[in-house]
Amino acid sequence: xxxxxxxxxxxxxxxxxxxxxxxxxxRTIQAAATVMRExxxxxxxxxxxxxxxxxxTALGADLEGIAIINPLTSEYAPHYAQELYALRKAKGVTxxxxxxxxxxxxxYGIMMVxxxxxxxxxxxxxxxxxxxxxxxxxxxxxxxxIRTVSSSFLMDCPNKxxxxxxxxxxxxxxxxxxxxxxxxxxxxxxxxxxxRNLCGxxxxxxxxLSFSTKGSAKHELVEKVQKAxxxxxxxxxxxxxxxxxxxxxxxxxEIGASKAPGSPVAGRANVLIFPDLQAGNxxxxxxxxxxxxxxxxxxxxxxxxCNDLSRGCSAEDIVNTIAITAVQAQAD
Ligand code: ACO
Numbered sequence: 512x513x514x515x516x517x518x519x520x521x522x523x524x525x526x527x528x529x530x531x532x533x534x535x536x537x538r539t540i541q542a543a544a545t546v547m548r549e550x551x552x553x554x555x556x557x558x559x560x561x562x563x564x565x566x567x568t569a570l571g572a573d574l575e576g577i578a579i580i581n582p583l584t585s586e587y588a589p590h591y592a593q594e595l596y597a598l599r600k601a602k603g604v605t606x607x608x609x610x611x612x613x614x615x616x617x618x619y620g621i622m623m624v625x626x627x628x629x630x631x632x633x634x635x636x637x638x639x640x641x642x643x644x645x646x647x648x649x650x651x652x653x654x655x656x657i658r659t660v661s662s663s664f665l666m667d668c669p670n671k672x673x674x675x676x677x678x679x680x681x682x683x684x685x686x687x688x689x690x691x692x693x694x695x696x697x698x699x700x701x702x703x704x705x706x707r708n709l710c711g712x713x714x715x716x717x718x719x720l721s722f723s724t725k726g727s728a729k730h731e732l733v734e735k736v737q738k739a740x741x742x743x744x745x746x747x748x749x750x751x752x753x754x755x756x757x758x759x760x761x762x763x764x765e766i767g768a769s770k771a772p773g774s775p776v777a778g779r780a781n782v783l784i785f786p787d788l789q790a791g792n793x794x795x796x797x798x799x800x801x802x803x804x805x806x807x808x809x810x811x812x813x814x815x816x817c818n819d820l821s822r823g824c825s826a827e828d829i830v831n832t833i834a835i836t837a838v839q840a841q842a843d
Contacts, residue, residue: 514667514678514710515807519834521711522551527837530629531829532620533637534558534579537570542829544572551830552837555629557582557616582619591622598625598650621646624815630840633832635820640685647810647817659697660812661686663705664795667805673762674781680706680715681783681798684791685808685819692735695719696742699784701811703750706782708842709809709835718761718780719743719754720790724770736786751775758783809835816840 512520529546533539534556540563543554555578556563567574582588589610595618596609604612612618617638623629634643648660662685671677682702687694699717706715719740723733736755743752753776760770760777767778785791798804810818816839818832 513805514665515805515831515834517711518709518807518838519549519551519831521841522834522837523549525841526550526553527630527840528553528555528628529631529633529833529836529840530555530557530620530623531833532557532616532632532634534616535563535566536636537566538636538824538826538829540567540572540574541570541826542833543577544574545826545830546833547575547577548573549830551834553578554833555580555623557620559583580619582616583614585619587623587628588613588619591619591626594626595622595650602649617643618646618650621650621817624817625650630843631816631818631836633818633820633829633836635818636822636824636829639822640819643817643819644686644810647813651813651815651817653812654814657697657701657812659687659690659694659701660810661690661694661698661701662808662810663702663709665710665807665809666795666798666802667807668798669803675706675710675712678710678712679781679783679798679804680710680712681785681791681795682811683785683788684795686788686810688788690739690787692738693742695736695739695784695786696746697812699739699743699752699782700747700750702782702784703747703752705809705811709838712781715750715782716776716780717743717750717752717782717784718756718776719752719784719786720758720761721755721786722757724756724760724777725774727770732786739784753777754784807831807835809839815843 535558661683664681703715706712761780764778771777
């Protein structure tokens with residue numbers, strides 16, 4: 512069973528309420544109907560009910576049992592506006608701003624999650640990554656003890672000798688463009704948590720990647736990764752974590768043994784931490800496009816799960832992201 516089938520199986524064991532701010536978008540409507548039919552979660556569509564039902568009929572999507580909420584007429588909107596104002600007034604948000612913001616389905620959905628009226632949120636079929644990330648960062652904030660929200664990509668590779676039976680967790684590929692050593696350390700620790708809680712990897716083995724292995728090259732970029740390793744070890748002494756190391760030393764047992772002898776991670780890493788967003792983003796796309804891996808994105812470190820889609824996503828991609836979000840919500 513591939514990772515996404517395992518996640519879908521787990522999602523179905525304890526149904527979570529997942530709000531979909533892009534509720535009037537065709538792929539989202541189809542995905543909500545599938546999620547309901549396959550009992551993977553309880554979707555909530557945001558938008559104008561009549562327009563959603565008309566589209567669903569045209570698509571042949573059955574929305575029976577799915578909650579549809581119009582942020583423009585919702586009785587909860589004034590409450591969410593009040594809460595939003597209380598949360599953001601120190602940042603200059605006025606009561607009028609807050610009322611206007613919650614009439615936007617993205618902010619309404621984020622406030623539903625913040626107020627405990629939904630367990631997670633999925634969007635991005637229409638909106639950009641930043642459109643969803645910014646309100647999530649501003650309102651939902653981070654989990655206790657974590658300061659950096661980041662992402663992991665679950666890479667299901669055809670080569671089953673790699674990582675955990677072909678599964679590798681990559682971080683960060685979406686959020687933090689140029690992490691400090693402290694941020695890189697937090698990304699490593701949260702990716703290990705994602706590997707454990709979402710992917711069911713019992714022993715995450717985390718490699719912090721560089722163009723150098725154990726001091727083979729001297730450069731300030733290498734020193735940043737070395738410092739991140741030290742900080743991450745102090746943050747999570749129970750996690751198997753090592754670096755800095757090159758990708759081949761992380762993945763290939765013989766190279767790991769020769770370049771980083773005695774390392775508990777080298778040659779058998781299942782979590783790869785990239786030194787910055789350019790490396791991470793390029794790395795996952797190389798693995799997907801050239802290596803033939805299936806990949807699934809997840810945001811980590813938020814106090815409640817919110818996940819982003821690619822604007823080119825299919826309805827099936829949305830179903831998978833809803834299942835991922837539901838499993839993250841189960842762990843919260
Ligand atoms: N973790 C926690 N909080 C954060 C983070 C973070 N990584 N980044 C920003 N914040 C907080 C800030 O502290 C601030 O909080 P406050 O308003 O309460 O003080 C709030 O979020 C907004 O911060 P800004 O710095 O104003 O936000 P910014 O405009 O820089 O946007 C964003 C943040 C959207 C995450 C930005 O870093 C970004 O655009 N990242 C890259 C996203 C991207 O385009 N990814 C690649 C494409 S996706 C793909 O290929 C799959």
